[in-house]
Amino acid sequence: MRNRPKLQDVANRAGVSVATASQVLRGTGRISENTRKRVQEAAQKLHYVPDDRAVSMRSGAKKEIGMIIQRIANPFNAEVISGVSDLLESKGYLVSILDSQDDLDRQRRNLEAFIRNSRGGLIWVPSQDTPQSVADLLHAHQLPVVTFLRKFAFGTFDHVGIENRRAIETATQHLVSLGHSKIAYFGGEADVDVRQERIRGYTNIMKANGLGAPIIWDAADDKLAGMNAMLALHKERPDITGLVCNGDVVALGACHAMQKLGLLPGQDISVIGFDDIQDAGLATPSLSTMAVRPYQLGHLLAQTILTRLNEPNLPVNSTYIAATLVARETTGKLLA
């Protein structure tokens, strides 16, 4: 069926042995100008491309890095992917993406597929509640791994994350400084570690300023879900004037709901998001947020996995990058 040209075909056409053909194409060994030309021409004509399965079996690791992330659809993730790809491709690596949809079965299948295909390394956002057995699997295969955003409880892998607690402290403090005291933490789903860290930042500031019991409100990472959650929240707690959000997408959903309720974000209720996706700056009113540079985050990830590949014995390393406050229109002084 599939009958791709192989080195044998190139060699035949050029009238040399496979060994010679290989040497020409690899640029190794001693070969005369004459045969070199003939082989190269033959390879061109046949559109020869080496079979990486054979190459990597014969001589070491594959220059292919994989990423397993939760949702390709999320624009923040897409930017991260760009950052990773640009750097790694410039070093001759291929980057391929799998979407785990935050589903444990799917993640398991994806990981096994990864190992089966002998990817060179893995950049990975572990799904919530990933079991110990997955760590065993990865360690058994000595796959170079960098976790991303979410730290994996059972594994000791390199990690690149965001200073979640500090970022949310800054965000919450921003609202407090504007005079707000009835502030809720909005969005994300229960028991997700990253969110827990962020909530810790939120409660820290609430406590430090003596501002009553924390209010935590769930919402899936999706604009529609954010909108509905806000409608529900407002019904139950109409006294709230400040929203610290788990992400820009839910924040925008919440703003949308407010407008439906005849409330003006930034005036009636202040809202601050997380990520600084493109829509944040373009929305009306424009969304205040904690900005993370996803493209640079991608670069950092690429650097980290490269370092691990080159120096497998280096101690495990964690890096956290800071988020910066971008105050736009959805946060404003509390009206008396």
Next chain:
Amino acid sequence: MRNRPKLQDVANRAGVSVATASQVLRGTGRISENTRKRVQEAAQKLHYVPDDRAVSMRSGAKKEIGMIIQRIANPFNAEVISGVSDLLESKGYLVSILDSQDDLDRQRRNLEAFIRNSRGGLIWVPSQDTPQSVADLLHAHQLPVVTFLRKFAFGTFDHVGIENRRAIETATQHLVSLGHSKIAYFGGEADVDVRQERIRGYTNIMKANGLGAPIIWDAADDKLAGMNAMLALHKERPDITGLVCNGDVVALGACHAMQKLGLLPGQDISVIGFDDIQDAGLATPSLSTMAVRPYQLGHLLAQTILTRLNEPNLPVNSTYIAATLVARETTGKLLA
């Protein structure tokens, strides 16, 4: 360095030969209950996962399908990916994604990487102006290919597309029926085939109704670009009351610009988009659009590549799916 467990290790641990171990794990041949158990246990303990490079070299094609698309970040594409993955994964295939960023060099590298890695098949959105040589490359390797959205001029591959001309005819007719006559085609970049098809639909209706010269306005597929393009368009042609857009994203950008200009989409200017992304329904005012079900489109793509894989000799097949009009708030009667 990397030292993953191999069949040899499993065999040693179970005290049998590699051949036997292989047969147990594959479930072929005749093996006693006793040894079967021992081998399986050993495999478990060692977290053995077969090396697909070796497997697929030995016995046929790889169950891995790749996709090369323009922009992972586009939410429409992300939905398509979901549709493809869900179906193919249920059949035991792995789906991996590459982002070509519509860049010819990058696309070339991605394709060669694909061939090097001997993927089983390819779902591909060809970049604009992809040269003949790429078709030669693909045919030389007899790679099963389905093109998607954009038809590739030089290749004869299966294709899944959208009825672009008909869809835009419907969209334009919708505006005409509402009384508009100064209608522009908005968004997309020059010389892109898909856009040309759509523009044909637009000009058809303009001509059929005797409505002056067509007005074509470029804008990259990006909300910010759409916004800026609309500002420019309005400066030059303030008389325009209808916008047929190349995509929802630019359409939303245009609506945003209108609001900045003090114009109300659906009242002062009617706007119709393309794709029906989630934000279209959630925007204020909500965006009228030509809806395509991206998830189903993904399913269709998956079906098509599977058929091609199973029956390599079937004649080349093209399928076009229709888009349906979703009239929301941004299209309204022309005010006298």
Next chain:
DNA sequence: CAAAGTTGATATAACGTTATACCTAGAGTC
């Protein structure tokens, strides 16, 4: 002119797996 180098090419093994052919020991048959 024999010994030693040099040049340009090739034969061969190995990577991890599986399909095929082959082997051995015991059971059944006459």
Next chain:
DNA sequence: GACTCTAGGTATAACGTTATATCAACTTTG
């Protein structure tokens, strides 16, 4: 007891590539 048969297992080749060792044909050298 010599025979076939079967159950249960193993040795081996092959997939496409490359690194190593090897080889043949000249060239140089003393």
